[in-house]
Amino acid sequence: xxxxxxxxxxxxxxxxxRSLVTPDGCLVAMDDGxxxxxxxxxxxxxxxxxxxxxxxxxxxxxxxxxxxxxxxDANGGVTYLTLPMLDIVDKFTVDGGVVRSxxxxxxxxxxxxxxxxxxxxxMVGPNVPRRGVKLFTYDGPISSLRLHDQIIxxxxxxxxxxxSMDGSQTTHTNGRQPFEEKAKQRANRRAKILESQQLASDGxxxxxxxxxxxx
Numbered sequence: 001x002x003x004x005x006x007x008x009x010x011x012x013x014x015x016x017x018r019s020l021v022t023p024d025g026c027l028v029a030m031d032d033g034x035x036x037x038x039x040x041x042x043x044x045x046x047x048x049x050x051x052x053x054x055x056x057x058x059x060x061x062x063x064x065x066x067x068x069x070x071x072x073d074a075n076g077g078v079t080y081l082t083l084p085m086l087d088i089v090d091k092f093t094v095d096g097g098v099v100r101s102x103x104x105x106x107x108x109x110x111x112x113x114x115x116x117x118x119x120x121x122x123m124v125g126p127n128v129p130r131r132g133v134k135l136f137t138y139d140g141p142i143s144s145l146r147l148h149d150q151i152i153x154x155x156x157x158x159x160x161x162x163x164s165m166d167g168s169q170t171t172h173t174n175g176r177q178p179f180e181e182k183a184k185q186r187a188n189r190r191a192k193i194l195e196s197q198q199l200a201s202d203g204x205x206x207x208x209x210x211x212x213x214x215x
Contacts, residue, residue, distance in 0.1 A: 020056045022066050025084070029053035035071060037084050047086045051075040057102050058083065059109050070112055072099025078114055078124055092132055096120030101144045113152065115142035121152065121163070136167035 018029040025039035035053060036046040051073035061067035068089065069081045076099060080089040096116030105111040111125030119138040124131060140156040147153075151170065152163045160173045 018053050018056050020058060020069075022058055024066050027056055027058065027069055027083075029056060029071070033073075035081075035086065037069075037086055039084055042084060045084055045086045047081065047088075049073055049079055050077055055099050055102050057104075057112075059104065068109075070102055072102055072114060074098050076116065078102070078112070090126055092124040094120065094122040094124065094132055095134070096122075096137075100142050103146050105147060113145060113147060115145045115154065117141045119156070121145065121154070135165070136163055136169070 014030040014032055014034065016028055017031050020027040025037060025042075028036045028038060029052070030036070031052060033049040033052055034046055035049055036044060038044050049071065053071045053073050055072035057070040058066045059068045059070065066083055069083055069086075071079045071081065073079070076094050076097060078092040078094065078099065080091065081087065082089060092114075094114050094116060096118035098117040099114055100117055101115045103113050105113045105123050105125070111123055111128050113135075114122045114124055116122075119140050119142055121135045121138070121142065123133050123135055135152070138154060138156060138161060140159070142154050142156050144155040145152060150165050152165065154161050154163070158174070160171075161169060162171045163169050
């Protein structure tokens, strides 16, 4: 069978964009939306998603073995897959752009928190109203989040913040503030040094006496 050159795609040309290593195997995402499960023992499985995977999360089952994976993608999609078969259990979609981070939102692992490039944090799941509820929006992309004692902790660059489950903010920490204060202190020290040098140059110069020429 002949395949025109522009339409030819070899698996070796794919680029790995995300990977997640587990005790049972490795979950790998490619730059064309392909996701592959490579177990230490058994058969490789793969599935093609609608968009490039940006976040991958695996979940343990009642037997304490990894039984499922949650994958966020560049289009705001969240796909719930079984492991090792990679069968689709459910799919969700959130607004806010690229999915940047995710975590479990319930002990029974049926709902999840999803954070996006646009700073939105959603809860999605089959039992969530309308299958997805936006909890709050942060002013900046969220690079990581976790849930502890019903408090959502997020990281955005140098900044950290925490929110309650109703979306109200409880704390905010500007991680750049210590560096900004040190930079200001260095600038003040440089200004004082320059000022003292300027004052010294503007002061009276020492008298230089003519020395006799030596024949």
